Amino acid sequence: MPIDLNADAGESYGAWTLGSDAALFPYLSSVNIACGFHAGDSRTILHTLELAAQNNLAIGAHPSFPDRVGFGRRDMNLIPEEIYADVLYQIAALEGMAKTQGLKLHHIKAHGALYNQAARVADTARAIAQAVFDFDKHLPFVGLPHSQLEQAALEFGLPFMAEAFPERAYSPNGQLAPRGMIGSSIHDPDLAAARAVQMAAGRVETINGAILEMPVQTLCIHGDNPNAVQIARAIRAALEQAGIEVRTY
Amino acid sequence: MPIDLNADAGESYGAWTLGSDAALFPYLSSVNIACGFHAGDSRTILHTLELAAQNNLAIGAHPSFPDRVGFGRRDMNLIPEEIYADVLYQIAALEGMAKTQGLKLHHIKAHGALYNQAARVADTARAIAQAVFDFDKHLPFVGLPHSQLEQAALEFGLPFMAEAFPERAYSPNGQLAPRGMIGSSIHDPDLAAARAVQMAAGRVETINGAILEMPVQTLCIHGDNPNAVQIARAIRAALEQAGIEVRTY
Amino acid sequence: MPIDLNADAGESYGAWTLGSDAALFPYLSSVNIACGFHAGDSRTILHTLELAAQNNLAIGAHPSFPDRVGFGRRDMNLIPEEIYADVLYQIAALEGMAKTQGLKLHHIKAHGALYNQAARVADTARAIAQAVFDFDKHLPFVGLPHSQLEQAALEFGLPFMAEAFPERAYSPNGQLAPRGMIGSSIHDPDLAAARAVQMAAGRVETINGAILEMPVQTLCIHGDNPNAVQIARAIRAALEQAGIEVRTY
Amino acid sequence: MPIDLNADAGESYGAWTLGSDAALFPYLSSVNIACGFHAGDSRTILHTLELAAQNNLAIGAHPSFPDRVGFGRRDMNLIPEEIYADVLYQIAALEGMAKTQGLKLHHIKAHGALYNQAARVADTARAIAQAVFDFDKHLPFVGLPHSQLEQAALEFGLPFMAEAFPERAYSPNGQLAPRGMIGSSIHDPDLAAARAVQMAAGRVETINGAILEMPVQTLCIHGDNPNAVQIARAIRAALEQAGIEVRTY
Numbered sequence: 001m002p003i004d005l006n007a008d009a010g011e012s013y014g015a016w017t018l019g020s021d022a023a024l025f026p027y028l029s030s031v032n033i034a035c036g037f038h039a040g041d042s043r044t045i046l047h048t049l050e051l052a053a054q055n056n057l058a059i060g061a062h063p064s065f066p067d068r069v070g071f072g073r074r075d076m077n078l079i080p081e082e083i084y085a086d087v088l089y090q091i092a093a094l095e096g097m098a099k100t101q102g103l104k105l106h107h108i109k110a111h112g113a114l115y116n117q118a119a120r121v122a123d124t125a126r127a128i129a130q131a132v133f134d135f136d137k138h139l140p141f142v143g144l145p146h147s148q149l150e151q152a153a154l155e156f157g158l159p160f161m162a163e164a165f166p167e168r169a170y171s172p173n174g175q176l177a178p179r180g181m182i183g184s185s186i187h188d189p190d191l192a193a194a195r196a197v198q199m200a201a202g203r204v205e206t207i208n209g210a211i212l213e214m215p216v217q218t219l220c221i222h223g224d225n226p227n228a229v230q231i232a233r234a235i236r237a238a239l240e241q242a243g244i245e246v247r248t249y
Numbered sequence: 250m251p252i253d254l255n256a257d258a259g260e261s262y263g264a265w266t267l268g269s270d271a272a273l274f275p276y277l278s279s280v281n282i283a284c285g286f287h288a289g290d291s292r293t294i295l296h297t298l299e300l301a302a303q304n305n306l307a308i309g310a311h312p313s314f315p316d317r318v319g320f321g322r323r324d325m326n327l328i329p330e331e332i333y334a335d336v337l338y339q340i341a342a343l344e345g346m347a348k349t350q351g352l353k354l355h356h357i358k359a360h361g362a363l364y365n366q367a368a369r370v371a372d373t374a375r376a377i378a379q380a381v382f383d384f385d386k387h388l389p390f391v392g393l394p395h396s397q398l399e400q401a402a403l404e405f406g407l408p409f410m411a412e413a414f415p416e417r418a419y420s421p422n423g424q425l426a427p428r429g430m431i432g433s434s435i436h437d438p439d440l441a442a443a444r445a446v447q448m449a450a451g452r453v454e455t456i457n458g459a460i461l462e463m464p465v466q467t468l469c470i471h472g473d474n475p476n477a478v479q480i481a482r483a484i485r486a487a488l489e490q491a492g493i494e495v496r497t498y
Numbered sequence: 499m500p501i502d503l504n505a506d507a508g509e510s511y512g513a514w515t516l517g518s519d520a521a522l523f524p525y526l527s528s529v530n531i532a533c534g535f536h537a538g539d540s541r542t543i544l545h546t547l548e549l550a551a552q553n554n555l556a557i558g559a560h561p562s563f564p565d566r567v568g569f570g571r572r573d574m575n576l577i578p579e580e581i582y583a584d585v586l587y588q589i590a591a592l593e594g595m596a597k598t599q600g601l602k603l604h605h606i607k608a609h610g611a612l613y614n615q616a617a618r619v620a621d622t623a624r625a626i627a628q629a630v631f632d633f634d635k636h637l638p639f640v641g642l643p644h645s646q647l648e649q650a651a652l653e654f655g656l657p658f659m660a661e662a663f664p665e666r667a668y669s670p671n672g673q674l675a676p677r678g679m680i681g682s683s684i685h686d687p688d689l690a691a692a693r694a695v696q697m698a699a700g701r702v703e704t705i706n707g708a709i710l711e712m713p714v715q716t717l718c719i720h721g722d723n724p725n726a727v728q729i730a731r732a733i734r735a736a737l738e739q740a741g742i743e744v745r746t747y
Numbered sequence: 748m749p750i751d752l753n754a755d756a757g758e759s760y761g762a763w764t765l766g767s768d769a770a771l772f773p774y775l776s777s778v779n780i781a782c783g784f785h786a787g788d789s790r791t792i793l794h795t796l797e798l799a800a801q802n803n804l805a806i807g808a809h810p811s812f813p814d815r816v817g818f819g820r821r822d823m824n825l826i827p828e829e830i831y832a833d834v835l836y837q838i839a840a841l842e843g844m845a846k847t848q849g850l851k852l853h854h855i856k857a858h859g860a861l862y863n864q865a866a867r868v869a870d871t872a873r874a875i876a877q878a879v880f881d882f883d884k885h886l887p888f889v890g891l892p893h894s895q896l897e898q899a900a901l902e903f904g905l906p907f908m909a910e911a912f913p914e915r916a917y918s919p920n921g922q923l924a925p926r927g928m929i930g931s932s933i934h935d936p937d938l939a940a941a942r943a944v945q946m947a948a949g950r951v952e953t954i955n956g957a958i959l960e961m962p963v964q965t966l967c968i969h970g971d972n973p974n975a976v977q978i979a980r981a982i983r984a985a986l987e988q989a990g991i992e993v994r995t996y
Contacts, residue, residue, distance in 0.1 A: 013760075013763060014817060015820075016759075016763030016764075018762065036338065042337065045334070046337070066565075068761060069564055070761060071762035074574055074575050075574070076574050077572045077611070078572055082292060082572075085291035089285065091345065092342045092344065093341045093342040093345065095341065096341020097341050099341075099384070134349040135348070263569055265515075267514055288513075315814075315817075318511065319813075319823075319825070320512055323823055323824045323825055324823070325814070325817075326822035326823070327821055534836065540833045540835065540836035543836065544835070580790060583789035583793050586789065586844055587844060589843065590841075590842065590844050591840040593843055594838065595836060597882070598881040632847040633843065633847055
């Protein structure tokens with residue numbers, strides 16, 4: 001089974017730069033491009049699309065809550081109609097811009113607080129799924145396995161790509177360990193790479209050492225780590241060495 | 250020859266309402282919908298699209314400079330690459346949202362200060378034309394006759410809809426009289442209606458009483474006047490009474 | 499005992515108008531002026547300050563979550579440091595602008611979702627209280643009686659003005675009835691006026707007809723109701739007729 | 748005569764970092780802190796104020812046009828009333844936040860396109876001067892010598908600090924050479940340092956080698972250059988070696 005390697009991208013804004021897209025992209029098979037609500041502006045989007053095309057990456061829209069100063073990381077209490085409309089606007093903007101570069105949207109992945117809220121709140125997950133469905137019912141969306149997002153994808157008959165995080169620790173119940181917790185982030189490239197190989201084989205090791213079966217189609221690499229490129233390189237190399245094809249679905 | 254009647258629409262924002270779209274739309278044949286940069290937000294766009302569909306109106310994107318607090322009415326010195334990307338983003342967002350309602354984008358009309366800058370600055374006009382061309386080379390765009398916008402449409406082989414303003418006075422040289430000037434706005438519905446009939450026949454009367462030949466395909470009605478609905482009703486009635494078909498191109 | 503009559507004000511934004519400040523102000527003794535995060539912009543603030551001065555009103559800062567498109571009405575999960583800094587910025591902007599008009603800030607009242615979050619979440623209430631304390635330890639702040647805001651004011655030794663809402667229904671436990679609930683808003687000016695007189699005397703009638711003792715120093719009139727002016731006039735008249743002095747503390 | 752060394756500061760925004768404030772501040776005597784319109788947010792302002800206090804720097808407000816995505820570098824056509832109100836809002840926000848740290852505002856310096864517009868357009872310069880005057884008539888403001896800003900300071904009786912740029916080339920007429928021009932920026936720390944010493948002595952060498960008399964009170968170091976810290980260190984060292992005291996006025 002092949003595995004997709006994705007990262008959030010295009011998260012610069014105006015004069016401000018964030019992440020190392022150009023250095024990171026060669027190790028990926030897909031990217032989730034910020035749509036202007038938490039990060040990204042029209043020129044950054046165009047530039048990121050070009051860069052993705054040069055690296056033959058599948059491109060996804062990465063919609064967020066409307067919270068630029070908070071980088072979309074703060075939970076917001078929107079009603080489903082607001083989530084629906086905001087997601088639709090962002091997908092549409094990205095897809096239309098991609099079209100001008102001869103690219104097609106490959107998937108949707110919600111950002112930050114919206115991703116997390118959609119994992120646990122059915123109404124949020126359904127509002128996103130409805131927007132994706134109304135926009136293009138063949139568009140996969142990416143989320144945590146066994147989440148409300150996966151459930152919503154099922155309800156709407158949308159293709160779902162289950163995602164795991166080689167750089168994140170997992171609780172015994174299979175959830176991501178809270179970010180504040182000591183050890184919740186894995187900074188060692190070799191450890192992250194070993195976990196990526198394990199995850200590509202459908203297994204996740206939790207913080208208490210148990211191995212959970214958790215088949216996923218895509219692995220997320222955090223692009224905003226200082227050593228993001230080093231980790232991406234290690235993960236890519238380890239996967240290829242293990243004979244696992246890195247490509248999107 | 251038929252004539253198109255257009256108005257700017259969807260210019261509310263969040264909790265704030267502007268214009269009387271629901272009352273105005275029955276008199277129009279097309280609308281230019283704000284895309285979120287000077288006015289409009291994702292829910293307002295969806296609501297405006299629905300309303301346009303109910304009234305069988307042709308829908309246009311109404312992109313602007315990124316200046317919400319100034320309502321896109323203040324000239325900004327963007328480089329062509331910024332104008333190109335901003336226009337593309339806004340067109341894309343609107344078209345993608347329209348698609349979910351089974352609607353297709355019919356035209357592009359720049360807003361406020363961007364419209365005016367594009368009328369007189371070739372680089373601005375070309376940046377907009379390039380964005381429209383790259384997005385959909387069959388999309389007409391609307392502008393002043395004999396403007397840099399018309400010239401840019403010609404260069405790119407884009408369909409152009411020349412526009413006149415029944416509620417605005419015209420200088421002897423055929424330009425719109427500056428807004429600050431006394432008498433630059435026409436508030437009397439009957440006078441506006443008479444001018445609309447004249448304009449539909451390709452003639453514009455200037456402030457010094459001369460009649461200029463100025464063939465146009467569309468007339469713009471300002472939706473933010475207190476008596477916008479009354480003026481729209483008078484114009485529509487006068488056109489129909491004169492045997493001029495009101496429909497878009 | 500006198501009673502203060504307050505309303506939120508300056509909630510227009512750029513080209514968009516909201517509320518009827520000029521018509522409403524003659525009936526009030528104080529206003530809470532939007533600071534630019536949920537509503538208000540620099541010119542609107544100046545204009546509102548002038549109008550407040552003309553009507554001899556006490557002026558308060560009305561800080562909000564940074565959510566303009568949601569009008570500050572959507573709960574946001576900010577950390578206390580973010581709330582502290584955002585509130586400080588908004589108070590400072592308003593106070594400095596007031597100074598240029600020869601006015602002094604009289605009080606602070608959080609807006610919308612921030613007000614509600616601060617009523618129930620101690621950390622939020624304390625972050626606001628800390629900002630007020632650091633800015634000016636003699637500045638009263640306004641909130642619901644028996645709320646976390648009152649508790650935080652107590653902790654910081656800040657003067658507190660307890661507030662009641664003549665146009666809102668109260669649950670048997672003395673809390674505001676949820677806005678969605680049928681009957682949660684009172685639209686009849688006479689009923690609102692009668693409730694205002696009762697509240698000025700320290701009593702609130704709940705939806706089940708019970709009378710709770712709830713001494714308050716200020717009553718809030720909603721300025722964004724269609725009949726806000728009518729209600730304000732009725733409340734003011736009823737209070738004066740009952741011999742209750744309307745003035746701020 | 749002592750000389751002030753200033754730099755723009757606090758130009759990060761939310762999750763985005765810009766400049767190297769902590770490394771640069773030890774070489775400066777004053778900073779111009781972004782107020783939230785082109786850069787800066789409430790927490791960044793607080794953090795920058797703390798850092799400035801630790802380094803004993805004089806703090807200035809650095810107001811801008813409302814253009815975050817353009818970093819305040821794009822000319823905007825605001826009317827004087829808009830400029831006045833926007834500048835006042837920004838100064839007020841900064842001063843009030845500074846007060847909570849026991850700091851007092853020392854000066855005002857307009858940012859980017861607003862600075863340049865105010866140098867050449869009298870109405871813009873006067874709108875800024877009026878805002879400064881109304882806020883605090885003893886507050887100096889910083890600008891180009893012989894500019895409309897200096898003229899406006901004179902008219903309003905405001906203290907003026909003339910500024911020169913060691914890293915920028917000057918045209919024969921004493922104006923800054925346009926940024927696009929080859930050689931308009933000086934990247935060599937030693938050359939910049941030599942020019943700084945010359946400028947501190949009231950002389951500027953133009954691109955054609957002529958020496959103009961141009962007495963200034965402050966020199967600006969660009970904080971967003973990759974080698975900003977190196978240049979600042981070289982300038983500071985050269986000034987001290989030349990026996991010129993580096994301190995603010």
